[in-house]
Amino acid sequence: MKKYEVISSEMRQRIKERQYPADQPIPDEITLAKEFQCSRMTMKRGLDILVTEGLLYRKRGHGTFIVKSAFQNSRVNVASNESLGLTNLLKDKVITSNVITFEVKFPNPEVAARLAIDISTPVYDLVRLRLVDGEPYVIEKTFMPASLIPGLNDEVLQGSVYKYITHELGLTIAGSHRKIRACKSEELDQKHLFCKDDDPILEVEQVGYLNNGVPFEYSFSRHRYDKFEVTSVHLNK
Amino acid sequence: MKKYEVISSEMRQRIKERQYPADQPIPDEITLAKEFQCSRMTMKRGLDILVTEGLLYRKRGHGTFIVKSAFQNSRVNVASNESLGLTNLLKDKVITSNVITFEVKFPNPEVAARLAIDISTPVYDLVRLRLVDGEPYVIEKTFMPASLIPGLNDEVLQGSVYKYITHELGLTIAGSHRKIRACKSEELDQKHLFCKDDDPILEVEQVGYLNNGVPFEYSFSRHRYDKFEVTSVHLNK
DNA sequence: TAGTGGTCTAGACCACACC
DNA sequence: GTGTGGTCTAGACCACTAG
Structure with missing residues (x-):
């Protein structure tokens, strides 16, 4: 399995399980890259998938955030359905x-x-x-x-x-x-x-x-x- | 304007104008990167846009090709419409x-x-x-x-x-x-x-x-x- | 000023297809 | 083997936001 897919799966799981506070940015890309032992580009690519799925959004100069009500209904992954x-x-x-x-x-x-x-x-x-x-x-x-x-x-x-x-x-x-x-x-x-x-x-x-x-x-x-x-x-x- | 956008625009134009034979692969990414004076990653990103638009498709180990009938009807860029x-x-x-x-x-x-x-x-x-x-x-x-x-x-x-x-x-x-x-x-x-x-x-x-x-x-x-x-x-x- | 994401580089190795 | 695209790296600089 490709590294960026491993990353997106793991991060999707963490978001689902509320491992990150909903009102704060998730850890920055460099920190996450260190944790996943990958380059920042690969980390970004993994997170890109979750942005496309509507689970995350980014604010330049600010951070990456969890979309409100990302899991309030069952319409997640509609794109892949x-x-x-x-x-x-x-x-x-x-x-x-x-x-x-x-x-x-x-x-x-x-x-x-x-x-x-x-x-x-x-x-x-x-x-x-x-x-x-x-x-x-x-x-x-x-x-x-x-x-x-x-x-x-x-x-x-x-x-x-x-x-x-x-x-x-x-x-x-x-x-x-x-x-x-x-x-x-x-x-x-x-x-x-x-x-x-x-x-x-x-x-x-x-x-x-x-x-x-x-x-x-x-x-x-x-x-x-x-x-x-x-x-x-x-x-x- | 970002470099990968310049690249995708220029390549879109070339495809529209039939500058590349329809039955052959377009030049490979390394050659194109040299021509556009950019890295292969940036070249790839520019071409990614045209793949998403349905103008190009890639075959690993073979090359990048123009989609048949990419311009036969007016439905190009439907995605962006x-x-x-x-x-x-x-x-x-x-x-x-x-x-x-x-x-x-x-x-x-x-x-x-x-x-x-x-x-x-x-x-x-x-x-x-x-x-x-x-x-x-x-x-x-x-x-x-x-x-x-x-x-x-x-x-x-x-x-x-x-x-x-x-x-x-x-x-x-x-x-x-x-x-x-x-x-x-x-x-x-x-x-x-x-x-x-x-x-x-x-x-x-x-x-x-x-x-x-x-x-x-x-x-x-x-x-x-x-x-x-x-x-x-x-x-x- | 410090920290974030956005872009870009110059390479590397891998998987796959053709010869 | 050679050449292609797919992935990944370890950095770099830029743009934007906040304190």
Whole structure:
């Protein structure tokens, strides 16, 4: 484990356990660096992580302080909870999938553009209903370049495609661009999510990227409005 | 201007202008450090910014590469576009505000908890209709500790509260926690946003924090479903 | 003036990928 | 082995805050 990760973990633990008074600065970087037997740069890097997580803030010429109410609610580490894929989001629940459609076809120009491929490059066109503890949760419409994700089959689709991509194919997912919007429910939503005509839908449009910058999925996730919300942390600059 | 900012700006410009072949790694960090007459650490820090922006990616043992389709659409710098406040989001539009209600009152327990204050600490309770180029756009319900934002008046409310907080009060906004959801429209929405009974609403619940960790606003922004979507960039780890 | 965090340096060794 | 990025060091100077 990297030294700066050891430092951030240890310091996170100390803050959680109230080992530092909340109304005073924590020890300065040089003192902490001595204690952790590292350079000041490495100490700073460890603390940077906690600043990004919203646990600490710094005042130049003054010191480093614990954020008020850092642990008052359970929203700590929200940033790191923002993982890709439903399976990652709900680790203690049982996720199952009903495959509604699963085809290989040529993409339309819109899909091709999002995936940065030609319209003559075949894509998977996949619609799944995801259930959490047996309850309908979200409809996912997904397009993926077929050549990028070889061997996708029904067995994989019952489980986690992300796990297949990362564990079986050895690819690394870098991140995604998302658009979140509200829209009216359609017939497919009403049928599978058991929602009414006038129930809204929370739709997340997403392009997922591998760590080589190649888009690997273009998807629309349609959620019941009363069962889902997106949580995010925004930091200026 | 800091050296690593100069470096990231210059490199961003070069990538935009296609000065480096898209299918090859850019020069290695040591070479670039020599060219910019800086240490490798500083060079790396400058490039880190472009990696975060999604313009570059690195492969250990291989090199640093330009992300495919980094500039194919206009979604570059989305991360930095994610600014707080409507006025920042739409710089070339005319934003006006109709103040629907503006009171000072004691917060209910929920609001007090979000703002990390006592229920005996007065808050502004503010509802505004924001118009873009004269067209109804969003209803914002906002709670702010009155003592934190002194001098809030009708003139300020016509314009940008964020500008008032940062420019007039000299406070620094660090970031926010957001929840995004779809919900059904209410009477207030229908009246001011001119939406129908069965039109969905995109609601953004937000707690805004100053750079000292103090929450300064708790707000609900209710958007017409056909006029707004939230865009975000997610990076793993 | 003393103490803090912000930046920057000039090196070092390591992990990984390609040859 | 060679070259790349990832980490880490032991210092240095600067900017800001407080007494």
